[in-house]
Amino acid sequence: MLRHFLKKSVPWFPPTKPELLIAVPASITHVERRAVLQAGKEAGGGTVHVLEEPVLAALGAGLDIDGPSGNMIVDIGGGTTDIAVLSMRQMVTQTSTRVGGDALDDAIVRYVRREYNLIIGEQTAERAKIAVGSAYPGERAEVEVRGRDLVTGMPRSIVLDTWAVHEAMKDPLAIIAQAVRSVLDKTPPELLGDIIDRGIMVTGGGALLDGIDEFIRRETGVAVHIAEDPVSCVALGTKIALERLDAFASA
Ligand SMILES: Nc1ncnc2c1ncn2[C@@H]1O[C@H](COP(=O)(O)OP(=O)(O)OP(=O)(O)O)[C@@H](O)[C@H]1O
Ligand SMILES: [Mg+2]
Known part of the structure; x- marks a missing residue:
């Protein structure tokens, strides 16, 4: 795949x-890191470097992570949510949970099956999440979803609203909130002060979920910012780090 790209x-x-x-x-892990370096070489790379996604996400979001101040990044991807506190271009504390956007979709599939006896696909669930889902509901919106009736096997459609989708996503959202709090708990107090001043930066596609900023703010008591182009932060950060390899290289 690397060779192809x-x-x-x-x-x-x-x-x-x-x-x-x-x-x-x-x-x-160290073993996985070595495997990635080797894969890069086998794909035709000269010198190959690896850098952690939270560091790159922070750069791509425009954070200044060169100094001694603490910065917090929450990257909500499809498969995982990665949370890290960064200082002097390094991760100070971090955690990773296998709960991201896909887990929200799965939770919607299970909810619709349980509450409506209707089987819907993951893509249908994702569409509903993007159309009307909210981590901290304000205005109510509706979306029609189609699936297969669990009992009759026949096609059927229902209307989901913002509150139903929110209810469906409650558990995985709580896991994300808990992971953010666990990283704050592990963060040295002097860096914690910086994070309270600067706020938490959210990146990844999950940052586009309606109300995610207010949700994390309520769960942590810390201000939250959504990156300007959250889906592209890691890629943009990789470009920035490539241009500054002297500072970031860790082959
Ligand atoms: N407008 C939106 N509202 C809610 N979720 C969204 C929106 N747009 C994209 N997403 C979700 O963002 C997720 C993908 O995010 P992203 O592209 O950052 O993931 P990734 O980097 O490929 O995954 P990972 O970081 O886990 O390897 C998907 O779950 C998708 O449903
Ligand atoms: Mg990602």
């Missing part, structure tokens, strides 16, 4: 092998 981005066969920077999950 490398060919796609560098189709003209450069005279020297390109230098690669690969974003990896924060919770990666």
Whole structure:
């Protein structure tokens, strides 16, 4: 896969092998890190570097992580939510939970099955989440979803509203909130002060969920900011780190 994307981005066969920077999950083990480095080389990379996604997400979100101040990043992706406190370009505390956007979709599928005896697909659930879902409901909206009746096996459609989707997502959202609090609990007090001043930065596609900022603020008591282009933060951060490899390289 790496070779495929490398060919796609560098189709003209450069005279020297390109230098690669690969974003990896924060919770990666040493063995996995070595495997990623090796995969990068086998795919045709010259010097290969890896950097943790929360560091890159923070850079892509425009945070200044060079200094000694503490910054907190919550990256809500599809498969995982990664949470980290960063200072001097490094992670000070972090956690990763396998609860992200996909878990919200799964929870909606289970809720609709339980409450309406209706089987819907994950993509239908994701559409409902994006259309009317909210982590902290304000205005109420409705969406029609289609599925298969659990009893008759026949197609049927129902109307879901913001509150129903919110109810469905409650458990996974609580897990995300708990993970954020656990990282705050582990954070050294001097960095905690910075985070209270600066707020928490949320990135990843899950940052686009309506009300996620107010939800995390209520759960932690800390101000929350949503990155400008949350889905692209890791990619944008990788570009920034590549241009500053002297400061960020860790091959
Ligand atoms: N407008 C939206 N509202 C709610 N959720 C959204 C919205 N747009 C995208 N998402 C969710 O964001 C998730 C994908 O986010 P992202 O692209 O950051 O994930 P990823 O980086 O591929 O995954 P991971 O970081 O776990 O490897 C999906 O679960 C998707 O449903
Ligand atoms: Mg991601």
